[in-house]
Amino acid sequence: MSLDPNLLTTPLLALHEELGAKIVPFAGYAMPVQYPMGVLAEHNHTRTNAGLFDVSHMGQVVITGDNRAAALETLVPGDIQALGEGRIRYTMFTNDQGGILDDLMVTNAGDHLFLVVNAACKEQDIAHLKAGLAGKATVTELTDRALLALQGPKAAEVFARLAPASQDMGFMSWKVIDVAGISCFVSRSGYTGEDGFEISVPNDRTEELARKLLAEPEVAAIGLGARDSLRLEAGLCLYGSDLDTTTTPVEANLNWTMSKRRRAEGGFPGAAVVQKQLAEGPTRLRVGIKPVDKAPARGHTVVTDLDGNTIGEITSGGFGPTVNGPVAMGYVPAAFAKQGTAVKLLVRGTPRDANIVAMPFAPHRYCK
């Protein structure tokens, strides 16, 4: 099977192919879904050692202008003005109904804001930013940089060999530092539930850096397949599955991303809807769902009450290698959202027992 030649590529495509990756189309890019190690072993490697992910398909955006923080707050419910220099925050673009247009990371990089947005949404996000911030701030996409993620309990130890300046970085902090002699934007963050780093590196030095990281004995290349099972076990949302324009931050159980000031003041698209849901409680909520037996329940599996009435849907689900069993998340009415509530999942037409549970499924192991 040959890939669509119109697919975009990252600077690492040749390296992925050399490593024997299975390449698939993802968000318009030719991306490695797995390497010869396989999804299961890649997942476990990341939980025990250090995994290197190519996430260069994601969008990197710089916002400049004196009032950039206040300007960005007109598009997101996150507290950008309170974000200290060198600090990172998770937030989302909302629409006028409070629905989520995309989720993103925002860094206060000193003289600018640095954003990382989802690949599938980046074109739309950048247009949305340019329209929303017109006359208030300047929006520039960084197309000359790739993005790598190094994740896992050994990530910090490995990374310190190449980037000694990374050692004192706290979780959700950001710095411009040298990594193997290459000036990179480094954040201590990730999307696997493990400690680690995301490294923004110039396109023309990306392969060189990836090879240096892969030369470290603890590091293996990890594909998008394991990235998905890792983030699911960590209870982290995938835009397009767990979040979309019909889900609000409150329904998505992301209230923690909104500060007291932002909740009170509003000032972002759909603030009235979000504030009403904050005051009265949402009618439905994103929850963790643990099937009782071994059958995985995938996205779009119908959730019913014990009488068989449809109450909701799974938005992400599969097998969690660390949990060694099926895990899922989805939306149920608020009355069913309490931990321990028993529900049924219609897996290929057969009702199967499941319980509403707390997330994450695999404990977060971020650095303190």
Place this chain on the structure above:
Amino acid sequence: MSKTYFTEEHEWISVDGDIGTVGITDYAQHALGDIVFAELPSIGAAATKGKEIAVVESVKAASDVYSPVTGEVTGSNSAVADQPGLINESPEENGWFFKIRLSNAADLDGLMDRAAYDAFLKGLE
């Protein structure tokens, strides 16, 4: 003396008299990747040639397994239900899925033998 046949959907059936043993091929397990769950038919279930009879799931996705013949399921492999990784390790021996009593031996006529299946796989490359 048993004889083994193959389908274009990468199932195999090893037939001895009117009893067949069904599984997925090494090519199939390799394409699916690490198998984490198998849903096997119950004993007594009616299987129809070309229709879904079992499900295998990798970390990423669920895939249907089609019955190579019509008949009644007479056994299923509990070892595979308990340890789905067996399908990856030994797809064409210990990782069998179920046993079936064939209703009509003519169901085997359109299936491939090992040499024809190997040639079919070459065509997929």
